Amino acid sequence: MSTPLKPQIAVPRSNDRVVNGVKYNRSGSGRSKFEMLAWLYMRLSGILLLVLVFGHLIANLIVPEGGVHAIDFGFVGGKWANPFWQVWDLALLWLAMLHGANGMRTIIDDYAERDGARFWLKLALFLATAFVILLGTLVIFTFEPCPTGADAELLASFCPAP
Template identity: 60%
Template sequence: MSTPVIPEPRAKVTRSNQMPGGINTEMFAWLFMRISGVLLVALIFGHLIVNLVVGEGVSAIDFAFVGGKWSSPFWQIWDLLMLWLAMIHGTNGVRTIINDYAERTGTRITLKTLLYLAFVITVVLGTLVIFTFEPCPPGSPDDLLPSICFG
């Protein structure tokens, strides 16, 4: 039975999470999680206050409400930041869980590929919806359009 060899305390260690030049990507991922978490709390509480507390509450949220809100670039950017930060934050968290619990390399690669694919599809489609949303499409019947189209 052999005794495990403990490396010298100041021995150079190479890690797979370091980029060339000694930049530790996991440290940046950890830091991003803290910063994005704080920003998400502010964005989400602002979103909830505007949508649920101010005005008539949840009963007022309909197609016209969203159309009126997204006619402002401010709310488009707000919702876009919330989407991107939440998706990056969540994807980074799930990536960490996959790295911690998926023991086989093939399983880890497959799960992370599916995760990144879901991330890209959700962010691309969400971004397209936010910036191409048209509450009053030309040529639509008047009885199908919300009241904001006639003001």
């Protein structure tokens, strides 16, 4: 009498695993390296985002006299006149958008069952992310609170008279 075949089961924590007779190698593939880097990015950007968000909230809501009621066109114009705040808000925008897009990419990979749906959802996600990052970057660096030739009554209080 012959002995029945035993299923092939890899040693726990080994780089090889067998599922339904198919052997998968988890080491050395480019996809696993990308996923590891994406996982690492989520952790590091999350920590940095905490600092950036709380700094943003303190600078905009606690420091100015009047709290949230002090935020207006002149407040933003005065803040973005300083390159430090431009870089701060740019870093906040880029990190938050890429952090959120990476999280959504993971959700799409987990829940979109068909390859076609997964492709189109990811394409829409990447296009929306690129659009928001591009538009936000342009707004931060091209914002002009004191346009030349504008009516003096419409200009912010810190703008020089034309």
